[in-house]
Amino acid sequence: MATTFVSVPLKKASEVDLAKPLSKFIQNTYPSGESQAEYIKAAEELNSLRKSAVCRALDKHDSSLEILLRYYDQLCVIEPKFPFSENQLCLTFTWKDAFDKGSLFGGSVKLSFASLGFEKTCILFNIGALASQIASEQNLENDEGLKAAAKYYQLASGVFQHIKDSALSAMNRELTMDTSPDTVGTLSLIMLAQAQEVFFLKAAADKMKDAIIAKLANQAADYYGDAFKQCQFKENLPKYFYFQEVLPVLAAKHCMMQANAEYHQSVLAKQQKKFGEEISRLQHASDLVKTIGSRYDEYINVKDLSDKIARALTAAKKDNDFIYHDRVPDVKDLDPVGKATLVKPTPVSVPMSQKFTDLFVKMVPLAVQQSLSMCNQRRADLVNKLIAQMRESTNLANGVLASLNLPAAIEDVSGDDIPQSILDKSKAVIQQGGLQTMDQLIRDLPGLLQRNKEILDEAMRILDQEEVTDNELKAKFKERWQRTPSNELYKPLRTEGANLRATLDRAAQADKVVKERYATNSEIIALLCKPEAELNAAIPSGNPTKSLQGSEVIMLLKTLLASLNEVKKERETLENDVKSVQFDMTSKFLTALAQDGAINEEAISVTELGQNYGSNTQRVQKNLKKQEELLASIQTAHEEFSKSKQSNTDANQREEMLKKLAAGHDQFVELVGNLKEGTQFYNGITEHLLKFQTKCTDIVFARKTERDELLKDLQQSIAREPSAPNIPAAPAYQIAASVGGTTPAVPTPAPRTVFPSKPEPPEPDASSSTGGCENVAGFNFQPKPQPPARPPPPSVGSNVATPTTTNTPAAPAPVASVGGTGVLTQAQGPPYPTYQGFPGYYPLPMPMGYNQYAYGQYSMPYMYQPPGQPPFQNPQPPQQPGYPYPPQQFYQQ
Numbered sequence: 093m094a095t096t097f098v099s100v101p102l103k104k105a106s107e108v109d110l111a112k113p114l115s116k117f118i119q120n121t122y123p124s125g126e127s128q129a130e131y132i133k134a135a136e137e138l139n140s141l142r143k144s145a146v147c148r149a150l151d152k153h154d155s156s157l158e159i160l161l162r163y164y165d166q167l168c169v170i171e172p173k174f175p176f177s178e179n180q181l182c183l184t185f186t187w188k189d190a191f192d193k194g195s196l197f198g199g200s201v202k203l204s205f206a207s208l209g210f211e212k213t214c215i216l217f218n219i220g221a222l223a224s225q226i227a228s229e230q231n232l233e234n235d236e237g238l239k240a241a242a243k244y245y246q247l248a249s250g251v252f253q254h255i256k257d258s259a260l261s262a263m264n265r266e267l268t269m270d271t272s273p274d275t276v277g278t279l280s281l282i283m284l285a286q287a288q289e290v291f292f293l294k295a296a297a298d299k300m301k302d303a304i305i306a307k308l309a310n311q312a313a314d315y316y317g318d319a320f321k322q323c324q325f326k327e328n329l330p331k332y333f334y335f336q337e338v339l340p341v342l343a344a345k346h347c348m349m350q351a352n353a354e355y356h357q358s359v360l361a362k363q364q365k366k367f368g369e370e371i372s373r374l375q376h377a378s379d380l381v382k383t384i385g386s387r388y389d390e391y392i393n394v395k396d397l398s399d400k401i402a403r404a405l406t407a408a409k410k411d412n413d414f415i416y417h418d419r420v421p422d423v424k425d426l427d428p429v430g431k432a433t434l435v436k437p438t439p440v441s442v443p444m445s446q447k448f449t450d451l452f453v454k455m456v457p458l459a460v461q462q463s464l465s466m467c468n469q470r471r472a473d474l475v476n477k478l479i480a481q482m483r484e485s486t487n488l489a490n491g492v493l494a495s496l497n498l499p500a501a502i503e504d505v506s507g508d509d510i511p512q513s514i515l516d517k518s519k520a521v522i523q524q525g526g527l528q529t530m531d532q533l534i535r536d537l538p539g540l541l542q543r544n545k546e547i548l549d550e551a552m553r554i555l556d557q558e559e560v561t562d563n564e565l566k567a568k569f570k571e572r573w574q575r576t577p578s579n580e581l582y583k584p585l586r587t588e589g590a591n592l593r594a595t596l597d598r599a600a601q602a603d604k605v606v607k608e609r610y611a612t613n614s615e616i617i618a619l620l621c622k623p624e625a626e627l628n629a630a631i632p633s634g635n636p637t638k639s640l641q642g643s644e645v646i647m648l649l650k651t652l653l654a655s656l657n658e659v660k661k662e663r664e665t666l667e668n669d670v671k672s673v674q675f676d677m678t679s680k681f682l683t684a685l686a687q688d689g690a691i692n693e694e695a696i697s698v699t700e701l702g703q704n705y706g707s708n709t710q711r712v713q714k715n716l717k718k719q720e721e722l723l724a725s726i727q728t729a730h731e732e733f734s735k736s737k738q739s740n741t742d743a744n745q746r747e748e749m750l751k752k753l754a755a756g757h758d759q760f761v762e763l764v765g766n767l768k769e770g771t772q773f774y775n776g777i778t779e780h781l782l783k784f785q786t787k788c789t790d791i792v793f794a795r796k797t798e799r800d801e802l803l804k805d806l807q808q809s810i811a812r813e814p815s816a817p818n819i820p821a822a823p824a825y826q827i828a829a830s831v832g833g834t835t836p837a838v839p840t841p842a843p844r845t846v847f848p849s850k851p852e853p854p855e856p857d858a859s860s861s862t863g864g865c866e867n868v869a870g871f872n873f874q875p876k877p878q879p880p881a882r883p884p885p886p887s888v889g890s891n892v893a894t895p896t897t898t899n900t901p902a903a904p905a906p907v908a909s910v911g912g913t914g915v916l917t918q919a920q921g922p923p924y925p926t927y928q929g930f931p932g933y934y935p936l937p938m939p940m941g942y943n944q945y946a947y948g949q950y951s952m953p954y955m956y957q958p959p960g961q962p963p964f965q966n967p968q969p970p971q972q973p974g975y976p977y978p979p980q981q982f983y984q985q
Contacts, residue, residue: 160219489723
């Protein structure tokens with residue numbers, strides 16, 4: 093028994109470079125080093141794997157299927173590790189419909205979609221298709237081939253079912269018809285039916301009990317019946333199912349499996365001494381195979397099965413007629429054959445390949461990356477808060493001391509020399525470059541700011557330009573332009589760009605404040621930069637504290653100032669300790685993701701930050717509190733010191749100058765720090781802006797590629813559309829004139845045979861099982877349409893009278909009408925031959941001008957009409973002798 097199995101064609105895809113965008117994302121996300129190089133190499137290997145799986149012809153072999161499985165597993169692994177989306181890592185995949193072979197001018201149907209889920213769905217489809225092809229190539233004559241075929245058919249069934257249940261739910265748009273839910277659901281049923289048939293063949297080859305074989309065959313027939321119903325009742329299936337021999341194969345397989353079930357059940361009935369039931373089942377099986385042989389012989393050869401059933405039926409009838417005389421019941425009255433299924437769709441679980449190795453094994457999932465980024469931000473905020481508190485305290489202490497003219501007030505013994513603290517401050521300013529350093533830093537800031545603004549403006553200009561183009565095409569093609577609008581897609585990018593612009597504006601405002609402070613303090617800072625002699629000359633003379641030297645209040649102030657300096661040094665150590673804290677949250681987040689399937693980043697981060705920074709926070713708070721106490725004590729001691737010292741004009745001027753010099757030093761240190769931080773900020777944000785610009789450029793390039801593909805598809809679809817509307821119906825007066833006989837009706841060509849697009853299934857009737865396969869399991873199998881019979885040739889006989897030639901016009905040709913309205917339903921031809929040479933043949937007039945040299949039977953020029961005849965009317969041609977039809981109307985040229 094030769095049988096046929098249905099296999100699914102592969103989808104074809106356009107080539108996509110995965111290495112370049114993935115490598116760019118890796119370079120922008122991960123720091124330079126060994127890990128980055130390893131990730132880039134893995135991206136290149138992934139690109140090579142896709143070329144092997146998609147861009148070359150695949151053999152019907154396990155090795156080709158292994159490549160597809162490995163590529164699918166790798167896609168599943170990298171999906172959570174890269175931000176695949178239209179506005180981040182945009183990769184556009186183009187796939188053609190597997191069942192649509194296209195046309196000469198229109199091309200095949202294809203879809204471009206910037207979604208990794210779309211790529212996974214298409215790869216899954218090819219896995220199922222290739223598995224069905226490998227199964228169909230197996231040798232079913234041996235046990236290994238049967239096992240392999242059953243395994244691959246169940247794999248294909250499971251893959252198609254997974255596409256229907258899971259993969260398509262993640263898509264937010266309609267895909268090509270080959271991956272629609274109806275199509276993949278039907279393919280899953282077909283593959284499951286074929287797997288069940290393979291188990292039936294194995295059971296038959298192993299000579300298992302007839303009861304088991306009958307149940308397996310009946311279950312296979314049931315599966316084929318379900319698949320056939322899917323093809324009949326689903327309106328959105330590809331034409332492949334109707335024009336590529338799928339439907340007749342399913343119908344024939346249903347009948348064949350049912351015939352096998354009835355045959356083996358008849359053997360069981362014979363063993364149970366039920367000879368009438370045996371004959372009834374064999375007769376039913378014989379009717380089924382006869383139907384297959386008459387209608388589907390070109391698809392399935394059942395000659396061996398038919399001969400086996402015929403021999404068994406002949407022997408059973410002979411034995412029953414001569415020996416048993418058992419009553420043969422009707423097949424409707426028999427108990428139904430049982431069912432036993434040994435197949436089920438193979439579930440899809442990652443990894444599908446047994447040899448799979450993750451190319452990006454060291455890269456953490458994107459959820460973990462995002463959690464790490466948020467945790468690092470929390471950590472940076474905490475560290476910056478602690479450092480800011482300590483620096484603010486230092487600035488506060490310096491400000492208080494400067495306002496009190498400490499320690500210069502207690503160091504000024506002679507009243508003529510520069511206090512040592514002022515000399516130290518002056519040397520510190522000179523060592524750091526003084527005004528020259530500040531001037532250079534201030535001159536650099538506008539250029540850095542302008543460079544960053546230009547980068548941001550260029551990035552936004554690229555987005556604006558693409559959005560304008562997209563809006564123009566949307567307005568042109570309207571509902572045909574089916575892709576995500578640019579204004580919606582670019583919302584995250586525009587939000588990020590707005591944040592960057594706001595950051596630059598705040599930085600520019602901060603630069604303005606720094607410049608104003610520089611202008612205010614530049615004179616005193618310039619004084620600190622002068623040599624010691626000039627600086628001493630600029631300070632007024634005066635010694636109000638000469639009488640207080642060695643007093644108790646001065647000793648107390650010196651002790652308190654020494655303690656304050658120790659506190660300030662301790663803060664420097666604390667700042668370094670806070671910056672040097674190191675801990676890795678990757679393992680924490682990976683564990684949480686594996687256990688819960690999600691990451692509660694806030695709870696985990698707060699707990700870990702508290703454990704790692706708790707002691708440092710306590711030390712900082714203790715240091716700040718100690719400084720607060722020291723400052724209070726210094727202010728109290730200074731009040732007593734101020735009451736004790738002598739006051740005069742020169743002394744007050746000297747003290748004010750010393751205060752300004754001390755404050756000028758503090759302002760210089762703070763301004764230089766601010767300017768350096770501003771320069772570092774602009775350089776750092778430049779890198780971020782360049783990444784943002786690259787991101788905008790990449791997404792616009794991907795959108796342009798998608799736009800070109802969509803435009804090409806639209807042009808092909810427009811080319812496939814009809815160029816002219818349907819021919820309008822004839823006016824009523826023309827139809828009325830033709831029907832009424834006032835105008836001779838024009839002969840029409842013979843009717844065409846119209847084939848139905850799809851057979852309409854009748855209501856299922858389980859009781860009608862006899863009479864072949866016309867109404868098996870509720871199906872209506874229509875025979876193949878036959879061409880109309882050719883009309884008989886004219887016969888010439890002497891006993892047939894020649895009709896006389898008259899000038900009476902014949903009755904007008906009948907016109908088919910619907911409801912008496914005279915509207916043509918289809919062309920109707922005359923019931924006589926219309927070949928040239930037979931009287932009544934009328935050639936359709938060709939559009940041409942008058943030609944005086946064109947002589948013919950129906951193209952004669954104007955001739956004189958004899959009296960008694962109507963003008964422009966030639967005599968009726970004689971009827972051919974022996975022709976049984978009445979004379980037909982003669983048409984004047």
